[in-house]
Amino acid sequence: MREPPTDRPPDPAREARFGALYDAHFAHVTGYVRRRADDPHDAADVIAETFLVAWRRLDDVPSGDPARFWLYGVARRALANQRRGERRRRDLTARAAARLGRDLATARPADTAPxxxxxxxxxxxxxxxxxxxxxAWEGLDAGEIAVVLGISRNAVRIRLHRARRRMTHELERRGLGAALPDAARVRANPMEGNP
Structure with a gap:
């Protein structure tokens, strides 16, 4: 049995009553919620919330079998709250995605590389x-890149040197090394400078 939350002074009689309620109805509440929740993690949250409410309102919980129906009511409201919250999150995500889509559709491309x-x-x-x-695009130096990647500044310098070398090799392999203007070569292959 889980220990009841400790938001008030210890009361052995109260804890015993909660323990008996939990033991008698945990399986019922779990079954009720699992049959109505699509995700096991959501179900676990609702079950926990149901028994938290029961602990906080223990004096309102009826005795005997009616306690199960009272717990079902609490679980039902917790499920409804969870669904409303999920619906709000979905709606917010959809609105944000729609706005981002509009913004990206009207934005000028950041790079017009060949x-x-x-x-x-x-x-x-x-x-x-x-x-x-x-x-090239974010304009970061080695110290800033080290923070982003979670590695040392020296490791950034080494990896960046190797990446630049591979980019140069790739450009030469494609016959582009001398064909591109210097500005375009620097933008995509920042060989100059040592961040």
Whole structure:
């Protein structure tokens, strides 16, 4: 049996009554909630909330079998509250996604790199793309990148050097090394400077 919450001074008689209520009706409440909740984690939250309310309002809980019906009522309201909250979260997410979609549709592209440069960049490993992107697009230095990635500044420098070398190799492999203007090469392949 779970220990009742301790939001008031210990009262052995109260704790014994709650323990008896919990032992007698936990399986009933669990069955009631599990048959109505789609997700086991949601069900667990509702069951916990039901018994928390029972503890707080123990003086209102009827004796005997009517206690089960009282607990069902509490569980029913907890389920309804949970569903309302989930519906609000879904609606908020949908509104935010719609707004973001509109904003992205009207936003000017941040980078107009030549398609062959984009293809060379995308041919790199994800880790290399992330490093080069943090430098070229976000304008971060090695110390800032270290914070983002959770690694040392020295590790950033080493990885960035290797990523730049692989980008240069990819550009040369595609015959783009000398063909791109310097500004485009620096934007996608920030070889100059040592952050």
């Amino acid at each position: 398609p062959e440069l984009t293809a060379a960049f995308r041919a790199l490993r994800a880790d290399d793309r992330e490093l080069l992107g943090l430098v």
